[in-house]
Amino acid sequence: MQGALEVIEKNKFLGKPRNHLLYLLEKGKLAYLANDYTLSNSLFNEADLFIESNKKAIGNQILGVLLNPQKETYQGEDFEKVAIHYYKALNYMFLNKYDEAIVEAKRISLQLQKINESYPPEKKNRYNDDAFAHILQGLLYEASGDINNAFIAYRNAVDLYLKNQGTYIGVTIPHQLCQDMLHTANVMGFIDVVERYEKLLNTSYIPKKITKGGEAILFWENGLAPYKDETYYTFTILPGNDIGFLTIINEDLSLNLPLPIPTGGNNRSDFSDLDIFNVAFPKYVSRPSLYNSAEAQIDSTYYPFQLTQNYEEIAFKTLKDRTLREIGKVALRLGTKKVSEYVVKNQNSDLGALLGVFNALTEGADTRNWQSLPNKIFYSRIPLKTGENKLTVSLKSNQQVSSTIEINIQGTGDILFEKITTPEISTPNPY
Known part of the structure; x- marks a missing residue:
């Protein structure tokens, strides 16, 4: 991790002012993985302030409109802004600052609400709430002894799943969440609530066995989130004597469609008649995780x-929603390029055609993203005995690859939090 932190400082791309947010996000995540939670939160706090201040250089904005949006100051995808609060919450949690952690977990929902309020009614994100944020709040309240608020947080998560027919953004309602909600309701004496949700969830409450050693909440961050690439739609008008061709090309769709078009029959075919429209859109490319399942073992159990969280699904859905909102911005960029091309064509037709080729070549989408986010997050609740506990986590893969991680935890009677990370992917990352 120390080597990775040093590489970040030497990375010229991340060192550019317009990519400063990416620098803070990637370095903050590495500090988290290195268990330097204070440094990690310092970096994420700076990232949070950077986003709130909405710093944008006017020159960069102009370049983004005229040439390539990657020239603009990077402001982060909506879900990346939200993920900052998740890591700040975990950092505070591992620093045993539960009150601060709860505040950050709440900010996840508040941030999503704030983001969606800024969009027109017909163009909002489908990712408009976060079930994992409610679960995290519940775990933190429960760990701090506030059972009533823990119940409310768990119920909010359950209700979000029920509102979406049991599945939300690629995650089916966890069985553990159902039991945690029913357990806290039972502790509070809300027997009618227990009976009501047993019917709604088609499950039965299984009374929890209280152990003197407490419990361990183990988070497993698996794989890496998708990375961004770009896809092009190229429209080329090739001149001809009587019949020309409009060719539409897109590699992702294996599309190469030549359409004959009349040219007026003037028996002319000049280079200046060449016309090219090239439109770029960002896309995510999945990085399949090496491991797909895991279980923790303690004392033969x-x-x-x-x-509990599917960042791959969130990434694809939020990008699709953003693309629908920004069609007009892409059209403005294309229109600006074509106007400049036609202005030059009026002075010199061949030079105008060359400018059209240049505009097509410089067209690009913004392919920047927070690449060290996990693909998915899992969790498990494990009862502990008093004193030393040895946990063995077994990781399994479809490729017949398996691995184990040993964790030693001291059972103190409290709820303790631990994490494991497995960023390995099953196919090489082309970048």
């Missing part, structure tokens, strides 16, 4: 990990 196994506890499976349950999916």
